[in-house]
Amino acid sequence: MHLFLRSDKIELFFIAMDDQKLENLKIQLQQLHNEAYEFVQSIPPTQLYGAIGVVIFTIFFFLITVWCSIVFVHVILHSKSQLHDNGYVHSVHLYEILVAAVRLFKRRASNTIVLTGLNGSGKTVLFYQLRDGSSHQGIVTSMEPNEDTFVLHSETAKKGKVKPVHIVDVPGHSRLRPKLDEFLPLAAGIVFVVDAVEFLPNVRAASEYLYDILTKASVVKRKIPLLLLCNKVDKVTAHTKDFIRKQLEKELDKLRASRTALSSADIANEYSLGVPGEAFAFHQCLNKISVAETSGSTGDISQLEQFIREYVQA
Ligand SMILES: Nc1nc2c(ncn2[C@@H]2O[C@H](COP(=O)(O)OP(=O)(O)OP(=O)(O)O)[C@@H](O)[C@H]2O)c(=O)[nH]1
Ligand SMILES: [Mg+2]
Numbered sequence: 556m557h558l559f560l561r562s563d564k565i566e567l568f569f570i571a572m573d574d575q576k577l578e579n580l581k582i583q584l585q586q587l588h589n590e591a592y593e594f595v596q597s598i599p600p601t602q603l604y605g606a607i608g609v610v611i612f613t614i615f616f617f618l619i620t621v622w623c624s625i626v627f628v629h630v631i632l633h634s635k636s637q638l639h640d641n642g643y644v645h646s647v648h649l650y651e652i653l654v655a656a657v658r659l660f661k662r663r664a665s666n667t668i669v670l671t672g673l674n675g676s677g678k679t680v681l682f683y684q685l686r687d688g689s690s691h692q693g694i695v696t697s698m699e700p701n702e703d704t705f706v707l708h709s710e711t712a713k714k715g716k717v718k719p720v721h722i723v724d725v726p727g728h729s730r731l732r733p734k735l736d737e738f739l740p741l742a743a744g745i746v747f748v749v750d751a752v753e754f755l756p757n758v759r760a761a762s763e764y765l766y767d768i769l770t771k772a773s774v775v776k777r778k779i780p781l782l783l784l785c786n787k788v789d790k791v792t793a794h795t796k797d798f799i800r801k802q803l804e805k806e807l808d809k810l811r812a813s814r815t816a817l818s819s820a821d822i823a824n825e826y827s828l829g830v831p832g833e834a835f836a837f838h839q840c841l842n843k844i845s846v847a848e849t850s851g852s853t854g855d856i857s858q859l860e861q862f863i864r865e866y867v868q869a
Contacts, residue, residue, distance in 0.1 A: 665743040666704070666867045667721040671735060671768065672748035673761055674727030677786040680851035681748065681859065682724040684708070690852050697726040700734050707860055710869070717869050732764070739773045744780050744866040746859065751785040751793035751848070754802070762806035766814065769807075769840060772825040778842040782862045789850035796846045800837065808835035 595603065670678040674696055682701055683691040688708035701724040710717045723738045725731065739745070747765055750757065768774055768781070783803070785796045811828050829835040837844040847858035 665741055666718060667723060667738065667741045668744050668746060668863050668867065669735070669738050669742045670722065670724045670746045670748060671764075672727055672746075672784075673750065673757055673764060675753070676727060676748040676750045677851040678724045678727070678748050681746075681784075681786065681849065681856060682722055684851050684854050684856050685720075685722055685860070685863075688854065690854065696728065697724065698728070698731070700725050700731070700738070702738075707863070709857075709860060713869075718867060720863055720867050727764075732767075735768070736771075736773070739768075739771065739779070740777075742779050744782065744862060745774070746782045746784050746862065748784045748786050749799055749803075750787055751796075751799060752787045752790045754785075754794050754799055758802055758806050762803055762810055765803065766807055766810050766828065769842075770826045770828055775826040775841055780843040780845070780862075780866055781840075782859070783837075783844065783846045784859060785846065785848045786851055788848045789853045789855070796848050800846050804834075804836055811835055 598606075670682060672678055679694050679697050679701060680690045682703075683689060683694075685707055686703060686705050702722065704719050704721040706717050706719050721741075725735050725738065745768065747768065749761055754761075773779075774781075783796075783800060785794070785799050787793055807828065815827070829839040833839070837846075845862065847862065849856045849859050
């Protein structure tokens, strides 16, 4: 009985101790909480948001790195384990993954806009309008690609950082067209310039050039957006952009029929155009195709600048 009473007291003592400890702990936690709250209150909001941003970014970056490492190790192990029976095929897979990753990175970072189209359509005048805000009178047929990286003239007065654009003007002369292949893999966007005045006599030639561009693997696979730019609209005799779009669609449709017949014989375009069995229309293309109007001579180039800034963010 005596013993029982003693053990009971000890238990009560311990319970009392635990309660006291718990109370102390609560008070300490409360103090800590108050101090932390005061500390946070004393930090200016901009600094606080910045710090939160850095923490979130670090966690995000860490997770992405872990994920990429897991995928990479998986791919390597997988390709090694299969190397005995089908080593070549898996090495090719690994190579393709790396090439795709590099391409994706390149595309994201690309600030190249390629100006193309028949000779005399006004590419070089547009190039100078974009760069200098003037048409540089007395321009002659270009014999070399014209390229430069600059902040658009219309944006030079803008405050803050503006991303420079790499503009390439590839001459329309048929001998120089292969040069286009050097620049297309870098392109964030293609501008196909059409002379809206002398359009009808050149519709066939323009369509042939456009057909070649729209069936190139470097364009279709990367879905490079293309702007059909109807230039020289300052002239009253200029055709409307809707008329030009429809005529080009009709002509491309005819070309497709003849080229498909040819390609089964020998020369094959890398990709086919449009949807088989349906009349060709630009909206069938995998890459986005839009139509706009400009006048390089008068400097009315806002629709071209809009396209550039859509794909090369400022
Ligand atoms: N009316 C009018 N004429 C223009 C316009 N843009 C260009 N031109 C004229 O069209 C002609 C050809 O212009 P370019 O800029 O040299 O043409 P391009 O496309 O560079 O030609 P290539 O270098 O041969 O491929 C020049 O005489 C220009 O003055 C325009 O908007 N309106
Ligand atoms: Mg030129």
